Amino acid sequence: MSEKSKKKTEQSRRHHYIPEFYLAGFTSSGDKEDFLQVFDLKTGKKWQAKPKNVAHERDLYRWEGVVGHEDFLEVEAFQKIDDLASKVIAKIIREKKVPAKDSEDYFNLIQFIAAFKIRTPRSQKEYEDTTIQILRAVTNVITQSEDRWKTVKKRALGEEGKDLSREQMREVVFNESKFKIEVPRESYLATMSERLQYLIQILGDRNWSLCIAREGNFMCSDYPLVLDWAVPPHKHPNRYPALGDKGSVVAVPLDKKNALLGVFEQERFSSIVGERLVALINFLEGIYAYRFLFSPTDDFIWLKWDRTIGNSDEFIEWIKTLRTNHSA
Structure with missing residues (x-):
């Protein structure tokens, strides 16, 4: 096998669970050839990397026994979902508006968001x-x-x-x-298609709003779809919310300045938001992360339990302590 063929084979087996185009939105310039800041919650280390060199795992979706199409989930299924979504997300960021629920753009957006729930190592x-x-x-x-x-x-x-x-x-x-x-x-892998259809239905029923950061930047993690209660503690069950729960909110950053919020009860809106909401979404991204966080700079804001704004060093130390205590 030639060196070129070897390189192509190796690349096809490097399965990106967070697509390059999406990660590019969290670089300083928004270009996939620019650099992200990567935070490793397991080791506490941080470094710069291009989107193509992070958020991938060898053979993550490889289906042995499907001769000639072992990588079809990566190169056919997810690549198609990503290509369609990239155009929709660019349009949302440009026009500052979420597509109408009955549109093809809306379906392609929801399909992309739903795929985050099944395509990652955490999943x-x-x-x-x-x-x-x-x-x-x-x-x-x-x-x-x-x-x-x-x-x-x-x-x-x-x-x-x-x-x-x-x-x-x-x-x-x-x-x-x-x-x-x-x-x-x-x-x-055999469950993916059925689960994706269910997720598209339940996420598509939510009303999605666009939040535009006035101060600070959104970050994303290796598990970008996050979930929390949107109502006070005394009004929801004493457990983590599920995607179908009324009174819950789903958040998905689109890039460093734009994020989507999905709820069942409230009407849709597009609005500039302050640093406190940005910090809250960043906190949820960090909590749900399997291992890695991605940010345009070597610092990010997050909302601490005392409702003050923290920095990245504080978060890394806090999450490390939390996970150590949880596993003990």
């Missing part, structure tokens, strides 16, 4: 964690008694599982120090 990790939780719950039930285990084992495993004891099954599933449960990537 796959959440699916894996949920699958393993379900496996452990089922295993706990079917191994409660020897009689139940024998019945289920014979039905599910047949001759191949005749020598697998109840104790061995429990050890394989529950002993994390000796065994690692791996969820096939293809099982997640």
Whole structure:
């Protein structure tokens, strides 16, 4: 294979879960050849990089067994979604207006936003964690008694599982120090299309407004679609909101100066907003981030719990402490 072919193959297996055109909006100039500031929440480090060199993972969407089309999700599905959305987002930023709900532009915008919920490493990790939780719950039930285990084992495993004891099954599933449960990537990829259609429906039902930053810049993360309650604590359930919950708000930055807010109850608007709302959306981006934040400068604002405005160094230290305590 020639060096040119090798380079092309390697590039096709570098799957961008946040598209280059979108990240370009968070550079100083808005050009994809310009630089972003990258913040690594795991290591606390920060550096400059071009959009093409960040927010990608090797073989993230690669579907083994689909001969000749292993990368179709990256090069056909998501690329098409991104190409359509890039034109719509440029138009929104230029005209300062969200497209009408019954328009093709609106569908292409919502499809792009919905895809953030399924295309990122965090999305796959959440699916894996949920699958393993379900496996452990089922295993706990079917191994409660020897009689139940024998019945289920014979039905599910047949001759191949005749020598697998109840104790061995429990050890394989529950002993994390000796065994690692791996969820096939293809099982997640197989759910993408159905989940995307559901997300398009539920996000499309929201009323989307455009917020234009007067002061400060929006940043984005490796999981740009964020969600919070829009009503006071005493008016919502004591849990994190879901995308279908009334009284919740979805935020999605479009670039460093524009962001969308989606709610069910309020009519749509386009408005210049102050630094406090910018800081709140940045806080949500940081909280939802899997690992990386992207900003046009080496500093960003965020809304602290005491309602004051913090800087990037304070956020990195705060989130590091929060995640360390959570995992302890």
